[in-house]
Amino acid sequence: MIENIKNSQIRTQFDTQFLDGxxxxxxxxxxxxKKDDEKFKKVLLITEAKRQGTNDERKKEGKNKQATGNAIERLGKNLTSIKAMLNHERITPFVCFGWxxxxxxxxxxxxVKLNVLNEFYYLNRTYIFKTDGNSNFNHFSPVSMYFREKKWEVDEMFxxxxxxxxxxxxxYIF
Incomplete structure (x- = not known):
């Protein structure tokens, strides 16, 4: 990720003490x-799948509810990293399917947590391009976040x- 950011030649400061993460x-x-350019590496798609919630099953078993949100917290960490890596691009080709x-x-x-992670843009819509900014690198980066109770089928995600x-x-090519 840091190499990708460095190649943009926009950002100059990096804390490298945690590079093993x-x-x-x-x-x-x-x-x-590109076959003839080892450094050329552009992101076309990043995908996540998150299943969260067992309280429906726990209720059937007569158990108490558990706290919600663990998968979303991991998503937040990954999404922050992805947005930093793609800050210099006009696109953020990320999608997460959750059920x-x-x-x-x-x-x-x-x-509500998902809505905040998506910078208050709608859930269950496809976003690829950054939007609503007023300079070359000052845009919001909504991403495609699809969440529902029912499990996603492969053809829907595809x-x-x-x-x-x-x-x-x-x-990238036009």
Whole structure:
């Protein structure tokens, strides 16, 4: 990530004492590479999948509710890193699919956290391009966050991921 930021030649200050840390998005990262340029590495798509919530199962078992939000906290750390890495780009090709009882529409505490992570932009919409800024690098970076109670099927996720990756590819080649 830091190498990607350094290659932008915009930012000059880095705290490197924690370089052994890393993020590993659940769905992986798709890069655009050039055979003849080892340094050329552009992000086309970063994907996460988060399941959160067992309180529905715990209730059936007669157990007490647990606190909500652990998967969202990990998402927040990863998203902060991704946004820093892509700050110099006009796109943030990231998508997260979340499911579980904690993402039910009436469980507002978790949805509020997601809304804040997405800079108060809508959930369950595709965002690729940064928006609403007033200078070259002062834009908001909404990302595609799809959350619901029902588990996501592969074909549903594929269509959204394909749209993001294709749009990112067009951004870099045109």
């Amino acid at each position: 890393a993020i590993y998005p659940d769905g992986g990262i798709l890069f655009l590479r 579980g009882c904690d993402f039910a529409y009436d469980v507002k505490t978790v949805l 269509d959204i991921m394909k749209e993001i990756a294709e749009t990112s590819l067009r951004y």
